[in-house]
Structures are given as C-alpha cells and as structure tokens.
Amino acid sequence: MLRPLTGHPRTAAVIRRLASRSVRARTTLAACVSVAVVMLAASAVVQTLLRVNLEHTVETGAREEAQAVSRLATAGRLTPQLPLGPGTDFIQVVDAHGKVVARSPNLDGRPALSPTGTREGHRTYNLDALGEKHDQRVTTVTTATPTGPVTIHVGASLRTADTAEDITTAALAALGTLLVLTVGALTWRTTGRALRPVEAIRAEVAAISDRGLDRRVPAPRGDDEIARLAATMNAMLERLEAAGIRQRRFIADASHELRSPLAVLRTQLEVAHTHPDPAVRDTLVEGALQDTERLQALSADLLLLARLDATGRSRPEELVDLTDLVRTTVAARPTDLHPITLHTPVEITVPGNVLWLGRLLTNLLDNAQRHAVHRVTVRLTTDPATGGAVLDVSNDGPSIDPADQERIFERFTRLDDARSRDDGGTGLGLSIARDIAALHGGTLTVHDTPDGTAFRTRLATVTPLRAGAAAR
Incomplete structure (x- = not known):
C-alpha cells in the first residue's frame, strides 16, 4: 500500500526544515511555488488550445481533400491513382462491394481500410504498413458516382501537431524554469534588503543591557x-x-x-x-x-x-460615593488642627477604589493643614463642560513659586519652608496623591488662589446620586 507523500518521514523532515527556515527563505519558496503553479496551469491551457487548433487545421485539410476527390468521383473523372495534396498521407476510394477503385501511390496493393476502434470521438485505422508512427486523422466521405456509391478515405498525419506540441512544451518548460529562477532571485534579494533593517534592530536590541537603556535602534527612512x-x-x-x-x-x-x-x-x-x-x-x-x-x-x-507602580494602567472599577467619602474623611480629621470648611452641593459617584481615593484626600488634607495659617477649604463640584468630578483642597498658607508647582509632586521633594522632618512629612504624600489620581484616569494640579494655594483633582463620574444637597 502506498503511503501519502506528506506522511513519508523524509518528506515530513524536509517540510519541517523548510518551515523552520528564515522569513527570507519561506517568502522566496512561497513565491517560487506560486509562480510554478501559475506557469503549470497556463502551460496546460496553452498546450490544450494549441493542440485543438492544430488538429482542427489538419482535419480541415483532410476534409477539403476528400471533398475534392468526391467531386471527381461524382463527375466520373476518378483515376486509379490519385496524387497526394499538401499535408495528406493517403487517399483510398472503395466502392459498395469493398473493392478499391482509386488510391494514392503509397497504398498500391493495399486492401480496403477498415476501422479498428474509436479514440477521442474519431475512428482509428491500422496504418502500420505505411511506416507512420504519428497519429492520423482519417476523414471518410460517401458520394454517388455514375457507377454507384463510393467511400472516400483521406488520412492526414498529426506529425506537425505533435512536433509543434513538443516544441511548445520545451519552450514553456524553459520559460517557466527561467521565470521561477528569476522570481526566486528577485524575491530573495528584495526580501533580504527589506529585512536588513529588522536584523539591525534585532542585533541592537540583543546588545542592549539593563545598563545601556540609553541606546536606540536604527530607524530606517520612510513610513513603512x-x-x-x-x-x-x-x-x-x-x-x-x-x-x-x-x-x-x-x-x-x-x-x-x-x-x-x-x-x-x-x-x-x-x-x-x-x-x-x-x-x-x-x-x-x-x-x-x-x-x-x-x-x-x-x-x-x-x-x-x-x-x-505594580498596578500600572489597571483602573479600578468599583463604584464609590465620592461625596460620602469626602464628608466622612473630613469629619474624621483631628479637631486641634486648622478647621476645615466643606462644600458639597452635589452628590457624585465615581469608579475607583475607596481606600485609595480616601488616601488621596487624606494626603491633600495633611499637606493643606501643615501649611495653612488659619483655615482649610474642601469643595466638591462637577465640571459643567465634561461632567467630571472636581475636588478642590485649598489653604490660606503661603503660595508656591510657579517654578516649584510641578516639582512638589516628585518623590521625596520638600520645599525650603518644609524641610523639617518634624513638620514636612515624608515627601511622598503629594506624589502618592497624583499617582492615585492618574490610576483613576484623573489629574492632580496645584494653582494659586487669592487666599493661598489650592490642589485640584479631576475624576470621571458615573451618575449623580442626588442633586441639590445642602452645603455643609
């Protein structure tokens, strides 16, 4: 029993080797196979059309020769020997009794031809005595003569068609081989040039270590x-x-x-x-x-x-009643520090983590009470343009220099008036607050007010719970 070709161990090993080669080799192989398949299909179509056309030409010539002999027989001018026309191999005229009454010179002494079978819709005849090794197309015509009906056999060789087909096959094979080799060479070269920057990028990335992160991969020109x-x-x-x-x-x-x-x-x-x-x-x-x-x-x-830092961009999606969180956090503040004035005219729900949002507000309140002179104000509103929550924590302490308004959010940063470790905190509170705001898809900024400094947090809201709550 024959096994499938792909099931043969050697064939499978070759396929695995080809599949594991580089992109360049696989692309070249795919291009060559595609061109070869197209060339085979095109060659088959061309050869079929050429064969049909040549056979039709041969049959047409044999039919015309048979009609010419038929006109001679009808007119009673049929001679025992008939000359062969161009492309005609033999002529034989047989009467109703099977007697040969006329023939071409190469059939002298030959009995009447009789069909031996059919092939491709045409009758076949045994013509070995003619010494011909090529296929024949025999056209048979029956016509009436003054002496009775006769049957005319005219044979035309397909030698010309066979020769043309052989030449065409050889030419197509040579052309197909040349085309496959050309496409393979061009694909190999083009793919190599296209992948050269990729190899340069790979080599550069392989050479970069954790101490060489300042290096960059080469960027090719263009926008591909x-x-x-x-x-x-x-x-x-x-x-x-x-x-x-x-x-x-x-x-x-x-x-x-x-x-x-x-x-x-x-x-x-x-x-x-x-x-x-x-x-x-x-x-x-x-x-x-x-x-x-x-x-x-x-x-x-x-x-x-x-x-x-480990959480990254994974935003918490728990629903948090921000208004209640702000009220609870402010109410839990120590009373011996600066008093806090709270304004919450609306009640807002935001997606987030209640513990982290509470830590954000706590850090802002710690910073505000540390630098306030007399009072701290907390105001929770919504942005009319975006509908998001806006939380302002302000104090009446000294303003922050514009050059330091971003630096205060850096880790372990203390300004000159807050260097004391007893009063200045750890230097991480504002950095943590901004990271929490960013984790919730919001922002934390600082700006000066007529009364001091305010920290503003913007968060995305879900749906207002209740409107028109009384301000505290």
Missing part, C-alpha cells in the same frame, strides 16, 4: 511597517530608560530618607541604654518612638508607591 516598528522600539526604550532613572533615583532617595532616621534612632537607643538618669532615658525612648513612627509611615508610603 519597519520604520514604525523602529519608532515603537525607540519609544519603548525611552520609557524603560525613564523608568530605570526613576527607579534608581527612588532607591537613592529612599536610602537617604531611611538612613537619617535610622542613625538618629540608633544613637538615641545607644545613649538611653547607657545613660544613668531615668528621666533622660525616658526622653530618649520617647524620641526613638517618634522616629519609629516616622519610619513606619515612610515604609507604608513606600509600599503603597510600589503597589501603585
């Missing part, structure tokens, strides 16, 4: 897919480089921020451990506890920043 791929790769490298710079800066800042309180804490504990005065030891231990609380707060902030 490869140029856009290079632009995308360079943009990704820029983001990775910026992320690496931020990470290294963050680690350095965090190390610096942790080093100082840890050193102070160790000093206090060492002195308290050796000091003989109990009152001094109590004071030192109290200071150590304060530094421990600061370290705990700093660790919590660092952990939250890491969680925000």
Whole structure:
C-alpha cells in the first residue's frame, strides 16, 4: 500500500526544515511555488488550445481533400491513382462491394481500410504498413458516382501537431524554469534588503543591557511597517530608560530618607541604654518612638508607591460615593488642627477604589493643614463642560513659586519652608496623591488662589446620586 507523500518521514523532515527556515527563505519558496503553479496551469491551457487548433487545421485539410476527390468521383473523372495534396498521407476510394477503385501511390496493393476502434470521438485505422508512427486523422466521405456509391478515405498525419506540441512544451518548460529562477532571485534579494533593517534592530536590541537603556535602534527612512516598528522600539526604550532613572533615583532617595532616621534612632537607643538618669532615658525612648513612627509611615508610603507602580494602567472599577467619602474623611480629621470648611452641593459617584481615593484626600488634607495659617477649604463640584468630578483642597498658607508647582509632586521633594522632618512629612504624600489620581484616569494640579494655594483633582463620574444637597 502506498503511503501519502506528506506522511513519508523524509518528506515530513524536509517540510519541517523548510518551515523552520528564515522569513527570507519561506517568502522566496512561497513565491517560487506560486509562480510554478501559475506557469503549470497556463502551460496546460496553452498546450490544450494549441493542440485543438492544430488538429482542427489538419482535419480541415483532410476534409477539403476528400471533398475534392468526391467531386471527381461524382463527375466520373476518378483515376486509379490519385496524387497526394499538401499535408495528406493517403487517399483510398472503395466502392459498395469493398473493392478499391482509386488510391494514392503509397497504398498500391493495399486492401480496403477498415476501422479498428474509436479514440477521442474519431475512428482509428491500422496504418502500420505505411511506416507512420504519428497519429492520423482519417476523414471518410460517401458520394454517388455514375457507377454507384463510393467511400472516400483521406488520412492526414498529426506529425506537425505533435512536433509543434513538443516544441511548445520545451519552450514553456524553459520559460517557466527561467521565470521561477528569476522570481526566486528577485524575491530573495528584495526580501533580504527589506529585512536588513529588522536584523539591525534585532542585533541592537540583543546588545542592549539593563545598563545601556540609553541606546536606540536604527530607524530606517520612510513610513513603512519597519520604520514604525523602529519608532515603537525607540519609544519603548525611552520609557524603560525613564523608568530605570526613576527607579534608581527612588532607591537613592529612599536610602537617604531611611538612613537619617535610622542613625538618629540608633544613637538615641545607644545613649538611653547607657545613660544613668531615668528621666533622660525616658526622653530618649520617647524620641526613638517618634522616629519609629516616622519610619513606619515612610515604609507604608513606600509600599503603597510600589503597589501603585505594580498596578500600572489597571483602573479600578468599583463604584464609590465620592461625596460620602469626602464628608466622612473630613469629619474624621483631628479637631486641634486648622478647621476645615466643606462644600458639597452635589452628590457624585465615581469608579475607583475607596481606600485609595480616601488616601488621596487624606494626603491633600495633611499637606493643606501643615501649611495653612488659619483655615482649610474642601469643595466638591462637577465640571459643567465634561461632567467630571472636581475636588478642590485649598489653604490660606503661603503660595508656591510657579517654578516649584510641578516639582512638589516628585518623590521625596520638600520645599525650603518644609524641610523639617518634624513638620514636612515624608515627601511622598503629594506624589502618592497624583499617582492615585492618574490610576483613576484623573489629574492632580496645584494653582494659586487669592487666599493661598489650592490642589485640584479631576475624576470621571458615573451618575449623580442626588442633586441639590445642602452645603455643609
């Protein structure tokens, strides 16, 4: 039993090797196979049309010769020997009794022809005695003569058609081979030139390490897919480089921020451990506890920043009653700090995480109360243009220099009037607040007001819960 060609182990191995080759080789192979298939189909059509046309020409010539002999027989001018016309191999005229009454010279002494079968709709005759190895087309015509009806057989050889078909087959094979080789060479060269920038990009990316993110892949000229791929790769490298710079800066800042309180804490504990005065030891231990609380707060902030960075662009979709959250957070603030005036004329629902949004507001309130002189104001409204939530937290403290209004959102940043570690916080509160706003698809900005400084948060809303709530 014969197995399918594709099931043969060697054939399957060849197919696997071809499939695992480069894009250049697969493209060239596909182009060559496509051209070869088209050439085979076109050659088959051309040969079929040529064969049909040549056979029709041969049959037409034989029919005309038979009609000419028929006119001679009808007129009673039929001679025993008939000359052969162009393209005619033999002529034989047989009467009603099977006797040969006329023939071409090459059939002298031959009995009457009799068909031996049919092929392709035509009768076949045994013509081995003529020494012809080519196919014949025999046209038979019956006509009346003065002496009775006769049957005329005129044979025409298909030698010319066979020769033309052989020449055409050889020419098409040579042309097809040349065309396949040409297409393969052009495809190989063109694909190689097209993929050269891709190889350059691959080599450059392979050479880039975590310490060489400042390198960029070569961008080819133009606006094709490869140029856009290079632009995308360079943009990704820029983001990775910026992320690496931020990470290294963050680690350095965090190390610096942790080093100082840890050193102070160790000093206090060492002195308290050796000091003989109990009152001094109590004071030192109290200071150590304060530094421990600061370290705990700093660790919590660092952990939250890491969680925000890990979350990326995954936006929380929980429905949060922002108005109730603002009221609850403000009501829970300590009363010994600057008083907070709250304005919530509308009630708003936003998609988000209630804990993170609460942390955002808490950080803004901590910053506002730290820098306020007399009062802090919280106002929750909606933007008439976009319908989004607008949360303003303002204080009547000193204004922020325009050059520092973006810098205050950087991690571990403290302005000159807030350098004290006792009053200035960890330097992460505003950075965390902006990251939370960005995670919720919003923004956090700072601007000066006639009474001081205001931080404005914009968030996308879902649907107002109730309108016209009384302001507090």
